[in-house]
Amino acid sequence: MSLKLIELSKIVEKAKIIAHIWSEWREHIEPDYDPVLLRFDFAPLIATICDEEVRAEVAWRFPSWLYNRLGNLDLETLLRIKDYRSVLEEYLSDIWPSNNKDGKRKQMYIERVSKNIANALKFFNDKSMTPVTMFEDREYKVAEVYFMLRAVPGIGPKKAFMITRDFAYRIIGYTKYHPWFDQVKTKRPKFNITDLHFLDPPVDSQAVKVFNRLFGRKYPRNGYDWKSEITPETVQDIHMFARLAFPEMPAKIDDLFWNVGREYCDNINPNCVKCPLREACDVTKRS
Incomplete structure (x- = not known):
């Protein structure tokens, strides 16, 4: 995946879709009361x-x-x-x-x-x-x-x-x-x-994996470890994409990426059919 090869209009459109999905997804996130x-x-x-x-x-x-x-x-x-x-x-x-x-x-x-x-x-x-x-x-x-x-x-x-x-x-x-x-x-x-x-999202392997797959890369360069893709460049790209999708609070994207990464976007066999981000995901569109 190289963002250099993707048109700005496509990046903006994905950000709009992500923001809409978040508004539907947010009701599913609630910590257990203790x-x-x-x-x-x-x-x-x-x-x-x-x-x-x-x-x-x-x-x-x-x-x-x-x-x-x-x-x-x-x-x-x-x-x-x-x-x-x-x-x-x-x-x-x-x-x-x-x-x-x-x-x-x-x-x-x-x-x-x-x-x-x-x-x-x-x-x-x-x-x-x-x-x-x-x-x-x-x-x-x-x-x-x-x-x-x-x-x-x-x-x-x-x-x-x-x-x-x-x-x-x-x-x-x-x-x-x-x-x-x-x-x-x-x-x-x-x-x-x-x-x-000013609150950017924390970036972990789940966020990197989901972000890369949104823009078409199904697997990391070494084939198995998304942690290896947590580079300064990727972190900055995710932060800027989050600001585009959620200018009022970029960190909103974190829960969505983390939950999708854990529940649907498996490292080896992602469940693209049920994934809430399938509308915006280039990997899903190629599947």
């Missing part, structure tokens, strides 16, 4: 730190599981756990596949995530605040929220983008519930993010 995530300041942060490599529902159920084990999720209680590795090992014992390859990946995940949880708790303890009270009762710019989140151990660039995006979804009414945002809003009623047109 009262534990709304009750404790640190619950959404812990879930967010866990939300990598495992399915999102596995990560976001962990705080409730931990609450049932500890009886509380306040900072004092959480700091009593000296080693989160054994806790995560117990939680994942019946969830993670047991073959050797995934077993090694599981141990790497546990080591990394347990360290990030411990460091994040220490970070907030040292600063005498929580992931909720870190925000003041005022309006913020997108970049301010992003950089505040980046300072938290375990929150890298992608997660900082995703949290900021999820806050924005809540602000525009795209979702009716987000535990972290809702807790902040309860304690900080004036909290808001104003310049959503």
